[in-house]
Amino acid sequence: MTSSYHTCPYNDLPDRAFFKKVGERNGDLSIVPDERVSLGPDDKVVSAGSCFAARIANFIRSSGLTYLFDDDRVVSDNDLVREESDAIFSLRYGNIYTTRHLLQLLQRVVGEEIIEPPVVVDGAGRYRNLSRPSVLSYDSVETLRSDDTAHIENIKTFIERATVFTFTLGLTEQWIDKESGITFPSAPGCGFGEYDESKHVFHNSTVEEVTAELRESIDLLQRINPELSIILTLSPVPLVATYTSVSAVEATFYSKSILRQAISNVLSDSSDTMASVTYFPSYEIIMNPYCIKENFAADMRTISEMGVDRVMDHFRRRFVRGGIDEPAISIDFAVDSPLVEQEPGPPSGVDPVCEEENIWNAYLNKKEAD
Amino acid sequence: MNIHTVSPKTIHVIGDSHALAFKHKSISLPDLGMIFSANVSYIRGLQPDTILPNGKLNSGIAQFLINEGLISSDGRPAALTNDPAILSEHYATGECFQTELVVFNVGEIYVRKYLGTLSADDLSNDDKIESDFRSVIETYVGNISGMRRAFGLRVCIHELTPPTADDEVFKSVNKIAFPRKRRGEVYKLFNALLAQYTAKAGVNFCHSNDYLADETGCLNADYEFDGVHADPKYSLISMARVVKIWLYSRTSDSTLRYNTWNALVNKSKLPAKISQIGVTEPVLAVDDAQIKRLRNAVRDLDYFICTRPNHDWGHAPPDKDFPKFKDVIKYGSIGPDGLELLHEVLVTGSIGDSIRSLIGSKFAIINVRPVESTPHDGDGVGQQAFHRDNCPPSIFRGLLYLVDVEGNEGGFEYKPVDGSDDPVQVVGKAGSWILFDANAVDHRASPPRTKTRLALDFIILAIPDEADEIVHCADRGIIWPVDPYMFSLGDLCYPPSKTGKWFFPSLISPKKDAP
Numbered sequence: 089m090t091s092s093y094h095t096c097p098y099n100d101l102p103d104r105a106f107f108k109k110v111g112e113r114n115g116d117l118s119i120v121p122d123e124r125v126s127l128g129p130d131d132k133v134v135s136a137g138s139c140f141a142a143r144i145a146n147f148i149r150s151s152g153l154t155y156l157f158d159d160d161r162v163v164s165d166n167d168l169v170r171e172e173s174d175a176i177f178s179l180r181y182g183n184i185y186t187t188r189h190l191l192q193l194l195q196r197v198v199g200e201e202i203i204e205p206p207v208v209v210d211g212a213g214r215y216r217n218l219s220r221p222s223v224l225s226y227d228s229v230e231t232l233r234s235d236d237t238a239h240i241e242n243i244k245t246f247i248e249r250a251t252v253f254t255f256t257l258g259l260t261e262q263w264i265d266k267e268s269g270i271t272f273p274s275a276p277g278c279g280f281g282e283y284d285e286s287k288h289v290f291h292n293s294t295v296e297e298v299t300a301e302l303r304e305s306i307d308l309l310q311r312i313n314p315e316l317s318i319i320l321t322l323s324p325v326p327l328v329a330t331y332t333s334v335s336a337v338e339a340t341f342y343s344k345s346i347l348r349q350a351i352s353n354v355l356s357d358s359s360d361t362m363a364s365v366t367y368f369p370s371y372e373i374i375m376n377p378y379c380i381k382e383n384f385a386a387d388m389r390t391i392s393e394m395g396v397d398r399v400m401d402h403f404r405r406r407f408v409r410g411g412i413d414e415p416a417i418s419i420d421f422a423v424d425s426p427l428v429e430q431e432p433g434p435p436s437g438v439d440p441v442c443e444e445e446n447i448w449n450a451y452l453n454k455k456e457a458d
Numbered sequence: 459m460n461i462h463t464v465s466p467k468t469i470h471v472i473g474d475s476h477a478l479a480f481k482h483k484s485i486s487l488p489d490l491g492m493i494f495s496a497n498v499s500y501i502r503g504l505q506p507d508t509i510l511p512n513g514k515l516n517s518g519i520a521q522f523l524i525n526e527g528l529i530s531s532d533g534r535p536a537a538l539t540n541d542p543a544i545l546s547e548h549y550a551t552g553e554c555f556q557t558e559l560v561v562f563n564v565g566e567i568y569v570r571k572y573l574g575t576l577s578a579d580d581l582s583n584d585d586k587i588e589s590d591f592r593s594v595i596e597t598y599v600g601n602i603s604g605m606r607r608a609f610g611l612r613v614c615i616h617e618l619t620p621p622t623a624d625d626e627v628f629k630s631v632n633k634i635a636f637p638r639k640r641r642g643e644v645y646k647l648f649n650a651l652l653a654q655y656t657a658k659a660g661v662n663f664c665h666s667n668d669y670l671a672d673e674t675g676c677l678n679a680d681y682e683f684d685g686v687h688a689d690p691k692y693s694l695i696s697m698a699r700v701v702k703i704w705l706y707s708r709t710s711d712s713t714l715r716y717n718t719w720n721a722l723v724n725k726s727k728l729p730a731k732i733s734q735i736g737v738t739e740p741v742l743a744v745d746d747a748q749i750k751r752l753r754n755a756v757r758d759l760d761y762f763i764c765t766r767p768n769h770d771w772g773h774a775p776p777d778k779d780f781p782k783f784k785d786v787i788k789y790g791s792i793g794p795d796g797l798e799l800l801h802e803v804l805v806t807g808s809i810g811d812s813i814r815s816l817i818g819s820k821f822a823i824i825n826v827r828p829v830e831s832t833p834h835d836g837d838g839v840g841q842q843a844f845h846r847d848n849c850p851p852s853i854f855r856g857l858l859y860l861v862d863v864e865g866n867e868g869g870f871e872y873k874p875v876d877g878s879d880d881p882v883q884v885v886g887k888a889g890s891w892i893l894f895d896a897n898a899v900d901h902r903a904s905p906p907r908t909k910t911r912l913a914l915d916f917i918i919l920a921i922p923d924e925a926d927e928i929v930h931c932a933d934r935g936i937i938w939p940v941d942p943y944m945f946s947l948g949d950l951c952y953p954p955s956k957t958g959k960w961f962f963p964s965l966i967s968p969k970k971d972a973p
Binding site: 103109112113114116118132142143145146149150152154155156157158159174175176246249250393412413414415416417418419 | 510512513514515520529531532533596599600601603604605607608609655658659721726727728729731733734735736846848851875876877878897898900
């Protein structure tokens with residue numbers, strides 16, 4: 089039996105379609121300018137989401153683009169409203185890890201559902217809003233509520249003013265207040281409040297739930313500002329811990345898979361609503377096996393500077409308009425460094441174990457013929 | 459025997475055989491004490507599409523950049539390496555990292571070969587030729603622009619040398635006959651598109667056809683050489699033009715060393731508070747007596763021209779005719795008494811604590827610039843039009859009014875970070891101080907309408923604990939250093955510098971924590 093390669097449908101695909109070719113490009117995914125969303129000097133960007141969103145905010149600021157920011161405190165008096173952690177997003181909503189959290193926040197912004205977040209007292213006798221417990225502390229419940237009302241108003245104003253909203257999805261695991269249904273950014277009893285089995289319930293969202301919550305969140309954002317463009321990203325930062333019965337590593341991959349699938353579900357909607365919504369593959373850039381080690385710091389949770397730089401370089405080429413397309417550039421180390429191992433030559437025949445390798449073999453065969 | 463010391467700078471020239479004209483060439487600017495020498499990398503047969511095939515840098519170019527210390531062997535800019543041995547070896551030269559000038563002289567071979575591929579019908583098909591050229595040029599300029607960004611280089615693309623005007627010679631060299639007028643037109647088209655795409659990409663472009671080409675677009679008889687190349691004497695004119703481009707565009711010059719410096723200073727990786735709020739509310743920092751002392755210390759006010767540019771600081775153009783800067787703003791220097799007072803007020807006093815809190819680290823005022831704006835009725839241009847400064851990381855700005863500033867009398871004006879539409883004008887009495895992040899907000903010095911405004915403008919560098927909190931005034935027209943790890947200091951420095959240089963070896967080779 090002879091094998092035939094010349095009709096393989098992969099033969100004429102660009103390099104980026106082949107895993108091994110991507111590997112030669114020093115972590116570059118051959119990203120092309122986005123057709124739905126672009127950023128220029130007149131754009132105003134608001135970001136929210138998991139910790140990784142803060143790194144994107146840094147890039148926006150340093151790229152000559154306008155990143156909206158407000159102190160977002162009803163008063164800046166430290167006795168009344170104390171800053172407990174640095175402000176890292178456009179407004180002081182703190183980390184928004186889940187789509188449910190985002191949705192509930194936006195529902196409050198449009199006045200759709202008025203649920204006041206639970207309040208707890210910390211060790212210093214100050215009041216904390218469990219929807220953003222690490223961000224601010226208050227001298228009284230009244231100040232907290234007044235600040236919360238102003239915060240919700242500020243979110244509305246910023247969404248109205250913004251031209252681009254970036255949201256970084258982080259987790260599916262969450263803890264929910266049984267009575268109100270409010271979801272918390274962290275588990276009660278882990279720093280703030282007390283865990284009470286009768287009041288709090290663990291929930292790991294399904295892909296259907298995340299899809300619905302994300303879709304509804306986008307609807308609400310565009311109801312507030314119909315001209316708003318939305319960039320969705322997925323945080324590559326692994327879970328700190330899981331409350332499920334599997335390992336944190338398994339739970340991380342489960343969580344990220346659900347979120348990634350939900351994003352695809354939402355983007356597959358061909359309605360006008362989604363015409364200005366896009367996905368940026370920060371997760372894939374970091375998790376690319378060819379450079380995953382250098383993309384993480386030694387703790388294998390924190391994204392390294394090189395990893396962040398790599399993401400931001402892709403982000404710039406994907407979204408920042410002006411000038412002309414610039415490729416990423418890699419150097420063939422083999423040219424200069426005899427210490428670098430050479431890649432083994434391509435297999436000469438069909439791999440009986442890995443059928444998928446046939447695609448690669450066909451590509452090589454085609455290249456040789458050319 | 460008279461021996462003059464001059465400050466040398468290299469112009470790296472990469473290209474096909476046309477680049478060879480630059481070999482062993484130097485030019486000097488005696489008035490500025492500068493000399494420029496070409497360092498050529500000739501890569502036989504180099505063409506636009508062989509610079510970066512499939513995203514991989516041409517091995518000859520890569521090797522050249524590595525050998526010259528412009529990039530490290532892992533493909534990163536040398537300025538970003540964290541290898542203390544490499545860094546120590548670099549700084550042992552006594553020179554800071556500089557933005558390297560690289561000129562690409564590529565493309566003529568492509569055009570010549572392209573002509574040979576055209577069918578008789580295609581010879582007059584302008585649309586096809588333009589379309590083909592656009593595709594090649596877009597890739598060429600995109601690749602060069604990508605190298606500029608990836609490696610932190612100052613790149614310049616050289617215009618193609620026109621074809622020989624001699625039909626017989628052209629035919630003999632290229633084995634094709636191609637009418638003189640038509641080949642001139644084709645080369646002109648390529649060069650016009652090259653100029654268009656470099657402008658779009660913000661890449662510098664070195665023209666040469668204004669004197670190299672005759673009226674048909676072929677090589678001027680004065681520069682005929684061997685049927686392919688121009689007489690090598692042309693390279694001196696090109697070098698002068700590249701130098702002029704460089705000297706005129708250094709106002710925001712900086713190297714990637716700021717990135718590693720910033721990582722050293724900003725351990726949280728979060729934006730400084732001042733970057734979030736953009737501009738502080740004005741506060742009175744000095745009293746009337748101190749204002750008088752500061753005013754008395756201001757001297758040498760003159761238009762925004764750099765008369766003594768150097769390699770280790772960004773600077774204004776050394777040419778009073780440069781059109782961007784109108785004759786309505788003067789810069790000067792400030793004497794030792796003023797610097798000592800500023801150190802007392804802005805560094806050791808409560809204002810200093812506020813600055814440290816807002817930028818998240820210690821700081822040095824690396825350049826104080828007295829600035830006088832004279833009244834006029836025109837629209838603001840240059841510093842008086844809304845802009846952002848493209849400051850490198852770790853650089854912040856401050857302003858201290860030395861006169862009362864009322865509305866429309868030269869107040870600092872900015873667009874707030876909360877996205878609201880109305881600009882805010884900072885008015886205040888003499889002695890009012892603000893700190894701002896010139897990258898975070900659109901801002902300008904609004905034109906004063908009836909009164910002269912005098913203020914001190916500050917370039918502030920966030921620094922790690924090991925560095926000194928100095929106050930320094932550089933020569934007029936000087937802006938910020940290109941490398942925060944090492945730069946020259948002048949006499950106007952408080953505390954006075956013993957070495958005339960800003961350099962802390964421990965920052966180059968950080969000590970490891972004790973076990």
